[in-house]
Amino acid sequence: MPNLAPYIAFPGNAKDAFEHYRDVFGGDLQLFTYADMPMEGAPSTLDPASVAHASLTLPGGTIVGGDAMPGEDYPIRGSAYSLMYSLEDPDEARRLIALLVDAGGSVGMPFEPAPWGAYYGQVFDRFGVMWAFDVDAEEPTQA
Numbered sequence: 001m002p003n004l005a006p007y008i009a010f011p012g013n014a015k016d017a018f019e020h021y022r023d024v025f026g027g028d029l030q031l032f033t034y035a036d037m038p039m040e041g042a043p044s045t046l047d048p049a050s051v052a053h054a055s056l057t058l059p060g061g062t063i064v065g066g067d068a069m070p071g072e073d074y075p076i077r078g079s080a081y082s083l084m085y086s087l088e089d090p091d092e093a094r095r096l097i098a099l100l101v102d103a104g105g106s107v108g109m110p111f112e113p114a115p116w117g118a119y120y121g122q123v124f125d126r127f128g129v130m131w132a133f134d135v136d137a138e139e140p141t142q143a
Helices: 014-025 090-102
Strands: 007-010 028-033 051-058 061-067 083-087 106-113 118-124 130-136
Touching (some): 007 014, 083 090, 090 130
Parallel strands (some): 083 130
16 A cells, blocks of 8 residues: 655654654654664765664654765755644644653644634654644634
């Protein structure tokens, strides 16, 4: 079955990030370092402790990623992309937002009723990744 999953290239802290996401969201984490992988044909500058591939399977989706290759400079913090997590319960969204903020993140947009009849908010986690939370409202909110 086809599946689309966001991939995040971290600047050397993928292990910390994926363990943090597992602690916040739960799910099944699989993490492989370059020491765990065959190194034939790989650049000799790779740190064996760097994350070659990580996959976190959550209820409703998967996040994958790893440490960026040496010489790659991908800015993480920004608003050109975000991870949208749609939930059914506003209180669960608030709980997850609080966990991300309490662990060093910051609110980008408060989680509150949105003009389109849902609850919506944004958080930048301590790694710079923007998380958008969306919960359909049972009744449309009045703008």
